[in-house]
Amino acid sequence: MSTHTTGAPGAAPHATRPPVGDFEPGVPSFEASGGDWDEIADSAVAAAALGEERIVVNMGPQHPSTHGVLRLMLEIDGETVTEARCGIGYLHTGIEKNMEFRTWTQGVTFCTRMDYLAPLFQETAYCLAVEKLLGITDDVPERASVIRVLMMELNRIASHLVCLGTGGNEMGATTVMTVAFTAREEILRIFEAVTGLRMNHAYVRPGGVAQDVPPDLAEQVRRADPLIRRYLGQLGDLMLANPIFKGRLVGVGHLSLAGCMALGVTGPVLRSTGHPYDVRKSDPYCGYETYDFDVPTATGADCYDRVVLRLEECYQSLHIVAQCLERLERTAGQPVMVGDRKIAWPAQLAIGGDGQGNSLEHIKEIMGSSMEALIHHFKLVTEGFRVPVGQAWQTVEHPRGELGVHLVSDGGTRPYRAHFRDPSFNNLQAVAAMCEGGQVADVVVAVASLDPVLGGVDR
Amino acid sequence: MGIEEAPSGFLLTTIEDLAGYLRKASLWPVTFGLACCAIEMMAAGASRFDLSRFGMEVFRASPRQADLMIVAGRVSQKMAPVVRQVYDQMSEPKWVLSMGVCASSGGMFNNYAIVQGVDHVVPVDIYLPGCPPRPEMLINAILALHDQIQHEPLGVNRKEAARAAEAAALEATPTFQMKGLLQ
Amino acid sequence: MTDEKSGTGTPVPQPEEVNGPRSADLVSGSQAPRTLEVVEVREGMFGVQGSGDTSGYGGLVQPVAMPGASPRPYGGWFDEVVDVLAEVLAAAGVRFDAAVERVVVDPPGAHAELTLHVHRDHLLDVCRALRDDQDLRFELSLGVSGVHFPHDVGRELHAVYHLTSVTHGRRLRLEVSVPDADPHVPSTTSVYPTNDWHERETWDFFGIVFDGHPSLARIEMPDDWPGHPQRKDYPLGGIPVEYKGATVPPPDTRRSYS
Numbered sequence: 001m002s003t004h005t006t007g008a009p010g011a012a013p014h015a016t017r018p019p020v021g022d023f024e025p026g027v028p029s030f031e032a033s034g035g036d037w038d039e040i041a042d043s044a045v046a047a048a049a050l051g052e053e054r055i056v057v058n059m060g061p062q063h064p065s066t067h068g069v070l071r072l073m074l075e076i077d078g079e080t081v082t083e084a085r086c087g088i089g090y091l092h093t094g095i096e097k098n099m100e101f102r103t104w105t106q107g108v109t110f111c112t113r114m115d116y117l118a119p120l121f122q123e124t125a126y127c128l129a130v131e132k133l134l135g136i137t138d139d140v141p142e143r144a145s146v147i148r149v150l151m152m153e154l155n156r157i158a159s160h161l162v163c164l165g166t167g168g169n170e171m172g173a174t175t176v177m178t179v180a181f182t183a184r185e186e187i188l189r190i191f192e193a194v195t196g197l198r199m200n201h202a203y204v205r206p207g208g209v210a211q212d213v214p215p216d217l218a219e220q221v222r223r224a225d226p227l228i229r230r231y232l233g234q235l236g237d238l239m240l241a242n243p244i245f246k247g248r249l250v251g252v253g254h255l256s257l258a259g260c261m262a263l264g265v266t267g268p269v270l271r272s273t274g275h276p277y278d279v280r281k282s283d284p285y286c287g288y289e290t291y292d293f294d295v296p297t298a299t300g301a302d303c304y305d306r307v308v309l310r311l312e313e314c315y316q317s318l319h320i321v322a323q324c325l326e327r328l329e330r331t332a333g334q335p336v337m338v339g340d341r342k343i344a345w346p347a348q349l350a351i352g353g354d355g356q357g358n359s360l361e362h363i364k365e366i367m368g369s370s371m372e373a374l375i376h377h378f379k380l381v382t383e384g385f386r387v388p389v390g391q392a393w394q395t396v397e398h399p400r401g402e403l404g405v406h407l408v409s410d411g412g413t414r415p416y417r418a419h420f421r422d423p424s425f426n427n428l429q430a431v432a433a434m435c436e437g438g439q440v441a442d443v444v445v446a447v448a449s450l451d452p453v454l455g456g457v458d459r
Numbered sequence: 460m461g462i463e464e465a466p467s468g469f470l471l472t473t474i475e476d477l478a479g480y481l482r483k484a485s486l487w488p489v490t491f492g493l494a495c496c497a498i499e500m501m502a503a504g505a506s507r508f509d510l511s512r513f514g515m516e517v518f519r520a521s522p523r524q525a526d527l528m529i530v531a532g533r534v535s536q537k538m539a540p541v542v543r544q545v546y547d548q549m550s551e552p553k554w555v556l557s558m559g560v561c562a563s564s565g566g567m568f569n570n571y572a573i574v575q576g577v578d579h580v581v582p583v584d585i586y587l588p589g590c591p592p593r594p595e596m597l598i599n600a601i602l603a604l605h606d607q608i609q610h611e612p613l614g615v616n617r618k619e620a621a622r623a624a625e626a627a628a629l630e631a632t633p634t635f636q637m638k639g640l641l642q
Numbered sequence: 643m644t645d646e647k648s649g650t651g652t653p654v655p656q657p658e659e660v661n662g663p664r665s666a667d668l669v670s671g672s673q674a675p676r677t678l679e680v681v682e683v684r685e686g687m688f689g690v691q692g693s694g695d696t697s698g699y700g701g702l703v704q705p706v707a708m709p710g711a712s713p714r715p716y717g718g719w720f721d722e723v724v725d726v727l728a729e730v731l732a733a734a735g736v737r738f739d740a741a742v743e744r745v746v747v748d749p750p751g752a753h754a755e756l757t758l759h760v761h762r763d764h765l766l767d768v769c770r771a772l773r774d775d776q777d778l779r780f781e782l783s784l785g786v787s788g789v790h791f792p793h794d795v796g797r798e799l800h801a802v803y804h805l806t807s808v809t810h811g812r813r814l815r816l817e818v819s820v821p822d823a824d825p826h827v828p829s830t831t832s833v834y835p836t837n838d839w840h841e842r843e844t845w846d847f848f849g850i851v852f853d854g855h856p857s858l859a860r861i862e863m864p865d866d867w868p869g870h871p872q873r874k875d876y877p878l879g880g881i882p883v884e885y886k887g888a889t890v891p892p893p894d895t896r897r898s899y900s
Contacts, residue, residue, distance in 0.1 A: 034859030061541050064490045064520040089862035090538040094572035097872050101893035116495035132753050181505030199591055261781055264836025282811050390709050390748045393804055404784050410706045419787040429839050455494050537864045569892050571871055571879030635884045
């Protein structure tokens with residue numbers, strides 16, 4: 001009944017037995033789903049006794065190559081993976097439930113920590129959804145939108161750099177990791193100058209952004225741009241023509257367009273099949289329809305194409321960043337928060353005597369001159385603004401795919417329900433489709449090309 | 460361990476100094492990055508904040524080969540047994556650095572899903588606050604750990620120190636009953 | 643349009659201190675351009691009940707009302723989609739009113755979204771129609787999630803689906819309401835395989851059972867976890883935070899504004 005592979009080198013991976021209906025009598029079937037690890041282990045032992053050499057290998061939550069706390073349960077026949085399943089939830093933080101007990105503005109600090117490599121995307125998507133519910137989408141000042149686009153695109157580059165860097169590291173190329181992280185440091189320097197933090201910024205707030213960019217930001221970004229380009233060039237040189245790299249990535253982790261659409265996979269994985277679906281083009285937000293950029297696609301639908309695609313997206317993002325800088329100059333002096341004082345986050349932060357806190361001018365204003373400003377500040381920080389009832393759905397083009405935010409408001413100061421459709425959560429479903437039939441080593445490469453960030457997967 | 464069975468006194472203190480120096484000089488961490496702090500830990504290992512100058516750039520994947528577990532990130536209820544298992548698999552001497560507020564105390568996530576401090580699961584030697592702590596803060600914590608390791612008593616002295624620490628902890632006022640200035 | 647409530651005899655919501663250009667929409671008075679469906683009535687303020695509080699806030703009665711059915715014309719491409727869907731369903735032998743309980747267009751204004759409240763018995767028909775018909779072509783499903791309205795008896799658990807039409811550049815929301823006593827929804831994995839993990843997550847967090855799902859098991863919580871965490875009757879589960887000289891209770895046990 002079973003046909004063993006001879007394991008000849010260069011033999012294409014193929015099924016180890018002829019197709020058999022799953023429910024025909026006498027056919028042992030092994031289905032891995034949640035909560036039945038013991039049963040699987042017992043079945044595997046029984047199968048081994050039948051002479052079929054299937055091993056269940058657990059690439060457990062603690063693993064250097066699984067991009068975070070992901071558990072991969074692989075059933076292996078020799079070196080070929082016959083079944084691959086993911087176990088997730090090892091980083092589940094209950095962020096969505098926690099947001100139901102915080103005000104709308106405080107929700108930003110929570111949602112930012114979901115996918116921690118692209119925090120500004122979560123923040124922006126959430127704030128856009130809140131603004132939709134408030135009805136102030138058109139009142140958000142242009143400068144705020146430009147700053148949001150600038151930060152998001154820089155974050156996209158940083159996120160892709162981590163993906164490429166850790167991907168290279170998982171394949172043994174540590175230099176790729178150090179180069180990628182050094183390039184990322186340039187971007188983190190800029191983030192720190194603008195938001196005060198390197199990661200998890202809580203910078204984008206409903207109505208705009210928390211504070212304006214520093215006056216020398218354009219200079220900083222223009223100084224960093226050629227450095228980042230140089231590092232991206234180095235990454236390209238290290239990876240794209242490297243025969244070992246190509247040998248490991250070309251033809252691996254193939255997922256066709258039909259597979260992607262059925263599994264709801266978006267982002268670079270979908271674009272590597274040739275379909276140019278990008279939320280920035282199909283349903284623009286923050287003024288993306290006014291920017292000039294291309295959406296890179298590839299046709300191979302394998303891991304190598306996704307790497308090429310991510311590098312190309314970094315260059316496109318740098319192009320958008322240059323356009324943002326021009327617009328920042330043009331909109332200098334504009335506010336970065338919506339005009340309605342009952343929603344706009346009041347504080348202007350500055351570095352004070354104790355290294356933090358509100359700027360002295362702001363304190364002088366609320367304590368000295370304007371009673372309304374004091375009341376607004378107090379009410380906004382303690383109670384928060386109220387958002388009219390309804391639901392809103394907002395998607396953004398996250399580096400990993402399409403991030404969706406579903407907000408339900410009951411008219412109060414807190415979200416009634418905040419749900420984040422994280423792209424990594426969805427894309428991880430494709431692991432089975434990508435890895436089954438391939439080699440164990442290809443599992444690592446395929447998962448790396450999906451680029452899951454387990455904080456977003458588990459929320 | 461034979462090196463520690465010297466009786467107390469001058470010989471033991473010399474061995475303590477030597478062992479402390481050797482142990483701290485190349486402390487190998489196990490890859491235990493969980494969430495955002497893991498990225499900062501990787502950035503600390505990258506070239507700008509080089510951990511290699513402390514001999515720590517080799518993050519061993521196998522806990523058998525590692526000395527230090529940097530719990531970097533929020534520990535969920537599902538992950539807690541895994542943390543404990545990896546800690547148990549590490550061989551003595553071993554230290555734990557809980558990086559970030561989520562690992563130290565549950566952080567901003569005071570809810571059903573997160574263990575409120577990894578010290579519920581493993582004994583922690585150094586707590587590092589921050590969300591996430593900058594790589595420089597991580598290096599500061601590592602240097603503090605190095606200090607701690609350098610001055611760690613061995614053998615008989617260690618048992619005495621542990622007894623003293625336990626007695627002190629049992630007598631101390633709980634935090635929420637303390638009075639006086641915040642410092 | 644009208645200011646009638648859904649006839650449950652609950653008081654009309656009072657205008658309250660609200661913010662933003664849509665503040666009039668919170669009020670179901672004569673100015674409201676749309677209907678509202680009451681899902682809950684909250685009494686008191688600051689989360690405190692019956693404490694002898696003489697501030698007057700204890701007597702506050704606030705109905706919470708979600709947007710109700712919208713009148714035609716819906717605006718934009720919404721009418722076309724609803725009409726085509728009605729046609730396709732009729733061709734498949736399904737009455738539109740039986741399948742789609744309510745059509746809601748909300749928020750009012752330029753960024754409105756179309757929500758179809760679908761009855762669970764016809765969910766698969768509606769999904770197939772939306773996916774397959776040339777003029778609808780909502781090929782991409784962006785997942786399912788749950789919302790729990792514990793006081794809306796008979797319709798406590800909502801499963802919300804978001805669909806995108808890449809071909810036509812449109813977005814749509816489907817909402818299925820099921821009672822707590824019988825939380826079964828047919829699984830859409832046969833139509834949209836991507837909903838697999840999303841349904842598992844919704845089962846995990848809300849207890850909505852998706853009939854026909856290939857392997858409905860917990861996905862985020864540990865396999866033996868009791869309860870469904872994101873329901874409103876499940877506590878947040880924090881511990882009091884210890885500071886020097888005091889403890890602060892976790893957020894769900896503190897006083898709150900709303």
